Amino acid sequence: MKALFISLCLSLLMILSSCEGRTGYLDEGQQNTVAMLTDVEWLVVYVDYSISNEQTFDDETNIYSFGRDTKGWTATGSLKDPSIKKDVRYFQWTFTTENYAVIYMAGNSTDGYWMIEKLTPDELWVVITASDPVLYPNQYKTYYKLKARKRQ
Incomplete structure (x- = not known):
């Protein structure tokens, strides 16, 4: 009986230790990235x-x-007048890498990947590509620098 109990405990321990503990949750670095990216408007x-x-x-x-x-x-829009916003188009976006370094955007005229080179509360530098830049590093690239503006 004691051997069965020990075997059961060891099996349970192995099963629980193999589970990923953070599924569905963001670590602190990911939370910071999401906060910096989503709390403002980004102007090219x-x-x-x-x-x-x-x-x-x-x-x-x-x-x-x-x-x-x-x-x-x-x-x-306008860098000087935050009320000007013409030709608004919508998209869906998601991170494609675990370190949140690549964003995929799909929607009306926004299909593509943004590889983040620099992200601070005030600046966003990205490399824009048509295909995943991690899988296809040698493709045509466009470099953007954007600055943050508080949402109106």
Whole structure:
């Protein structure tokens, strides 16, 4: 009887230790990434199209907004006037890597991947690609720099 009890306890211990303890939960780094990404609107201030063609924006620009519910929108707007938002289009988004370094967006004119190079409460630098940049690193890339603005 004692051997059966010990075998049962060891089996239970092995089963419980093999379970992933954080399924459905975010660690602190992931929570910080989500908070920085979703608490603001992101305004494009610089684009490098990888073919010796750079562009900076003084006023009219593209705006991106990511919701915590994995829904987002993009619009043409103004760096100076937060009330201007034209041609609003909606998309779904998700992280594709466990370290939350790659975002996949799908929707009206926003299909693609954003590989995060830098994310702070004030800045977002991304490399935009058509295919997953982790699986296909040698593809055409567009570099964006965005700045944060509090939501209106």
